[in-house]
Amino acid sequence: MPAVTANIVPLRHARPGVVAYVKSPDEWFVANSGWIQGSEGVALIDTCGTEQATLELVRDVRKYAPESAKQLTVVVTHAHGEHHNGVGVALRDGGTVLAAPASVEVVKAGPQTYGNVFTCTQWGVLEPPEPAAVRPVVGWRRIDLGDAVADVVAVPGTAHTAGDLVVHEPRSGTLFTGDLVFIGSTPMAVHGSIPGWLDALDWMQDTFRPRTLVPGHGPVANPGHTAVHTMRVYLEWLLEATARSRDFSKLATQASLRWPTWSNPERHIGNLMRAYADQHGRKLDVDLAIDAVIAAAGGRIDLDYLLGAEPARQIS
Numbered sequence: 516m517p518a519v520t521a522n523i524v525p526l527r528h529a530r531p532g533v534v535a536y537v538k539s540p541d542e543w544f545v546a547n548s549g550w551i552q553g554s555e556g557v558a559l560i561d562t563c564g565t566e567q568a569t570l571e572l573v574r575d576v577r578k579y580a581p582e583s584a585k586q587l588t589v590v591v592t593h594a595h596g597e598h599h600n601g602v603g604v605a606l607r608d609g610g611t612v613l614a615a616p617a618s619v620e621v622v623k624a625g626p627q628t629y630g631n632v633f634t635c636t637q638w639g640v641l642e643p644p645e646p647a648a649v650r651p652v653v654g655w656r657r658i659d660l661g662d663a664v665a666d667v668v669a670v671p672g673t674a675h676t677a678g679d680l681v682v683h684e685p686r687s688g689t690l691f692t693g694d695l696v697f698i699g700s701t702p703m704a705v706h707g708s709i710p711g712w713l714d715a716l717d718w719m720q721d722t723f724r725p726r727t728l729v730p731g732h733g734p735v736a737n738p739g740h741t742a743v744h745t746m747r748v749y750l751e752w753l754l755e756a757t758a759r760s761r762d763f764s765k766l767a768t769q770a771s772l773r774w775p776t777w778s779n780p781e782r783h784i785g786n787l788m789r790a791y792a793d794q795h796g797r798k799l800d801v802d803l804a805i806d807a808v809i810a811a812a813g814g815r816i817d818l819d820y821l822l823g824a825e826p827a828r829q830i831s
């Protein structure tokens with residue numbers, strides 16, 4: 516496993532400064548962040564899974580936005596650990612956290628390290644945020660950052676999870692999608708809804724008409740990118756495949772052959788179980804689906820590659 520690298524991708528140099536913080540390789544617990552910088556504040560979109568990675572992220576925010584970084588608002592796109600574990604770390608000097616209503620309690624409770632799924636010795640010290648600092652966003656909220664704004668918008672319904680948010684910067688047309696978009700790796704749908712996710716992709720396009728997408732996982736792209744279309748085709752395929760069969764192992768093998776370049780193919784089986792439950796009116800046993808993913812991965816997944824992080828580098 517190569518070392519984890521953070522690429523700082525400036526999407527707009529003038530204020531509002533808009534930066535995508537793109538992590539690679541696209542592996543378990545490696546996810547993107549980003550920030551929008553105004554004259555009086557910074558909206559940081561998502562933290563990292565470990566203390567060290569979050570400290571490096573915050574250091575880079577302060578380096579690129581030295582004055583405005585004093586007023587930090589962390590927007591948690593959803594309550595998966597690689598996105599929110601570092602919230603308490605990022606807010607050691609104060610600030611607020613915004614999350615969708617269904618994610619607020621999980622964010623307040625602090626880091627999720629999923630001991631049944633992963634082995635890892637690199638979490639560091641991950642404290643929960645101050646409960647009073649965590650605020651729900653219902654509908655649409657505009658954050659005034661001085662001469663810039665960040666629109667934080669709750670995704671209607673259940674999509675990737677039951678509590679997803681996106682962040683839009685209107686001047687550059689940049690949409691931070693959280694995990695509504697995966698580019699180059701197998702999406703993870705166990706905690707969401709496949710029909711809801713498809714609806715959310717339509718909603719995202721119709722509502723924002725974004726020019727640039729910063730996905731939760733994978734490189735920056737425009738909405739017309741083949742990979743975005745491919746993800747939609749995959750979600751539709753999950754529904755089609757499980758309408759006629761519940762042989763999840765066989766279907767997962769078919770998926771691996773059809774999308775051979777995607778990392779983390781062990782997620783297919785969990786996604787198929789989710790799709791089957793969604794369209795047959797069943798309640799998914801999420802623990803069972805996660806067990807199937809772990810079995811497909813050959814056992815608990817070792818995250819100690821997170822230790823080998825390299826310093827961030829800027830690419831234009």
Ligand SMILES: [Zn+2]
Binds near residue numbers: 593595694703
């Ligand atoms: Zn996620």
